[in-house]
Amino acid sequence: MEPVVRWTGHEAGLLRQALRKTVKDFATQVGVSPRQITTWENRGSTISLQPDNQTSLDTVLARADVPVQQRFAKSLTEKAAAGTDERAEQLLRRDLRTTRHAVDGELMVQVDEGIYLGGPRGTAEWLDAFLIDQFPTTNADYARFVTATGYRPPQHWPGGRCLVSLRDHPVVWVTWHDASAYAAWSGKTLPTARQWEKAARGPKGRSYPWGDEPTAAKCNVAEAGIGTTTPVNRYRSGVSPYGVVDLCGNTWEWCSTEAEPGRFELKGSAYTSPFERAAPFLHNAANATMKDNDTGFRCVTALPDSR
Structure with a gap:
């Protein structure tokens, strides 16, 4: 280690x-x-x-x-x-304008409309308001989708059934197509790379969800030495300014943004990645058919009054 x-x-x-x-x-x-x-x-x-x-x-x-x-x-x-992270504790105790999604039951957090500073140079960009899943899609979430639709289960579920010990871990071994199918079933979409980045960095373009300090202990990356996924609510001290959790480390997350034909952006890094890959502005992409033990997703949707 x-x-x-x-x-x-x-x-x-x-x-x-x-x-x-x-x-x-x-x-x-x-x-x-x-x-x-x-x-x-x-x-x-x-x-x-x-x-x-x-x-x-x-x-x-x-x-x-x-x-x-x-x-x-x-x-x-x-x-x-x-940790003893007063910023995280205050943020998670306040009213985050959360809503429970009607189909998949996911808790979603509002990201306000407006300008945010994105990319490596902090370029000002405008985004409309949206809701984003507070946590990555878990195995338990995905199991409800599989049960409701008959969709094929991920390969790491023995006999096609989710292990109880993994219910609150992010689902992995899902392609971009699998993630998109879940999003369509739930009436949501995968986030664009810009939406994902704003949810992670806040409007002021901080380097990481928790601030500008490169604190590897706030996320499940290779330096932690765990070597596997962790429950999605474990790293609460790494919460973003909007109250979104697990945006760095644990698993890469599929986005809807196409980097080139047939390849889509991935954000956030994973437990297999060195901490230097965790900065939310960094780019990564993979073929839509790629699936791995460190790749999952979360979803977004428009605000109810802006559809």
Whole structure:
């Protein structure tokens, strides 16, 4: 897995728990006294460890078995994802002008009409108001579509049935045509690349949904070391200015914008992607028949009074 950029008492404590070691045994492995380990853990993120101790912890992590590394990565990202993010908490508590869609039951968030700053240079562009799914389409959502229409299920569902453990994960292994079929059934459409970008960056063109800081811990990207999709509501601290969640990482999302004949834009990056690919203004595209374990979608629709 990726090395820890900066070890504090918090990360050291999570590593000890992942190793399932006592304070005494962990201290011996790191090469410090048990009292030091206790001090680190009590002080948590308020203490940055000395360079030699950081190096020792790097070594312990690198030599750990894969299950240990996976437990450590999961604990680390769960803490960061939930986080103490006052901006996210205030945003998610306020009235987001949400509405429950009549067909697929998805919670949708309003994105206001007006100018937004898009693209790598922050070019001013106008968009009409629209509603966008607050979360990516989940396996549970897609299962309702499959049941209602008889549409073929994704290949990762054993026997054509969605696993209970994946119900709140984004659906994957869907082509652009599959995503479009779901959108048509629900009376919605796939977002244009511009709609998706505005929903992610807000009107002022921030670099990421949460702001301009490149904080990989706010999304499920390769650096997290999880190696699979996560529940769509896990990374709430990565919420956009409009209250839209999971726009960076987890899965690439199909858009309706055609990059060239037969190829459509993808946005958002995925758990398989390095964080550098997560910026919402970046372009990616794939053939409409492409399907993979890291590609899903969400939908949009016009406001009821503007149809």
